[in-house]
Amino acid sequence: MSSEVPLTVPMPGKPYPTVGLGTFTILGETGTEEELCNAVKVAISEGYRHIDCALAYGNEKGVGDAIKAKTDDGTITRNDLYITTKLWNTYHNPDHVKEAIKKSLRNLQTDYIDLYLMHRPFALKDGDDLFPKDSDGNMVFADHDYVDTWKAMEKLVKAGLTKAIGISNFNKEQTQRLLDSARIKPANIQIEVHPYFLNETLVNFCKQNGMTVTAYAPLANPGRTWKKAEDPVLFEEQILKDIATVKGKSVAQVVMRFLLQRGLVIIPKSITPARITENFQLFDFDLSASEMQKVSSLDRHLRLYWEDDGINHQHYPFTAEL
Numbered sequence: 001m002s003s004e005v006p007l008t009v010p011m012p013g014k015p016y017p018t019v020g021l022g023t024f025t026i027l028g029e030t031g032t033e034e035e036l037c038n039a040v041k042v043a044i045s046e047g048y049r050h051i052d053c054a055l056a057y058g059n060e061k062g063v064g065d066a067i068k069a070k071t072d073d074g075t076i077t078r079n080d081l082y083i084t085t086k087l088w089n090t091y092h093n094p095d096h097v098k099e100a101i102k103k104s105l106r107n108l109q110t111d112y113i114d115l116y117l118m119h120r121p122f123a124l125k126d127g128d129d130l131f132p133k134d135s136d137g138n139m140v141f142a143d144h145d146y147v148d149t150w151k152a153m154e155k156l157v158k159a160g161l162t163k164a165i166g167i168s169n170f171n172k173e174q175t176q177r178l179l180d181s182a183r184i185k186p187a188n189i190q191i192e193v194h195p196y197f198l199n200e201t202l203v204n205f206c207k208q209n210g211m212t213v214t215a216y217a218p219l220a221n222p223g224r225t226w227k228k229a230e231d232p233v234l235f236e237e238q239i240l241k242d243i244a245t246v247k248g249k250s251v252a253q254v255v256m257r258f259l260l261q262r263g264l265v266i267i268p269k270s271i272t273p274a275r276i277t278e279n280f281q282l283f284d285f286d287l288s289a290s291e292m293q294k295v296s297s298l299d300r301h302l303r304l305y306w307e308d309d310g311i312n313h314q315h316y317p318f319t320a321e322l
């Protein structure tokens with residue numbers, strides 16, 4: 001059963017596991033560093049071999065501590081694990097890209113990253129203040145072009161600091177522009193995809209261009225702190241509840257299986273041990289074509305992550321949708 005959903009997909013460096021652990025926490029609100037460190041350890045013990053993190057999440061050190069604990073106790077070797085992290089917008093100056101990955105390497109206590117993503121296409125003011133604001137509280141931008149930043153990322157591959165490079169939160173036109181100029185093509189794009197936001201045009205475009213596509217917020221982040229009263233609640237959808245009952249699975253598992261069967265890599269985040277276990281049990285059931293169609297019918301182009309601190313930047317990616 002389930003032969004159409006592979007456990008890994010090919011990537012430069014080593015195979016990329018199709019299920020990873022997301023680690024985006026708003027520290028103190030949706031998880032402490034200690035809880036996250038524990039979550040990563042639980043995940044590795046449960047068989048996860050892919051961890052998604054980012055310098056901007058402010059928790060790479062906790063992730064690194066967990067990985068060290070699980071390598072020290074012999075559960076895994078570094079080579080067993082696929083680590084993704086991301087170049088933050090305040091390091092888009094090509095002269096600062098290497099310094100940024102070195103910070104991540106120190107935090108994660110490793111000497112290479114498996115996949116290094118440009119977190120967003122727009123640049124913020126150079127420096128270690130990750131969210132630089134002026135006296136009126138507006139974000140301070142920089143005008144580095146993501147094409148130049150990419151060229152500096154290509155050098156990281158040559159230096160052996162990362163095995164693969166990719167992008168996140170780029171739109172189709174920006175992705176095309178990068179493909180046109182890149183010497184090393186982006187191997188992966190990480191974008192928002194869940195049943196309320198299938199993002200089909202961009203997903204198909206990236207796949208046609210040989211990129212793997214990673215769905216972030218695969219569960220439409222039910223714990224998000226910016227939820228609006230009128231937002232639909234994925235876990236309450238009768239379509240999903242009915243399929244879950246028939247399959248003897250949870251709604252979360254049905255949603256994630258749906259994304260895997262669409263050929264996506266998924267990175268559900270949880271700091272709850274029972275959910276971490278549940279979110280990895282996705283390979284012992286299938287959704288039929290008609291069940292896939294029913295889940296697809298929930299799409300309503302509901303973007304949850306607007307990255308709106310960059311809204312006035314020339315390289316803000318979602319202007320066409322505003």
Ligand SMILES: NC(=O)c1ccc[n+]([C@@H]2O[C@H](COP(=O)([O-])OP(=O)(O)OC[C@H]3O[C@@H](n4cnc5c(N)ncnc54)[C@H](OP(=O)(O)O)[C@@H]3O)[C@@H](O)[C@H]2O)c1
Nearest residue numbers: 022023024216217218219220221223252268269270271272
């Ligand atoms: N590239 C980017 O710009 C970007 C943007 C957003 C996210 N991401 C990445 O994608 C990852 C996932 O996205 P996300 O964190 O926004 O959202 P998500 O994975 O869709 O949802 C996370 C939320 O779902 C809850 N949850 C997890 N498993 C569950 C289950 N089985 N049943 C019920 N609730 C469950 C978690 O609660 P508990 O933790 O309390 O268990 C948490 O509140 C992030 O962590 C990050 O690594 C990347």
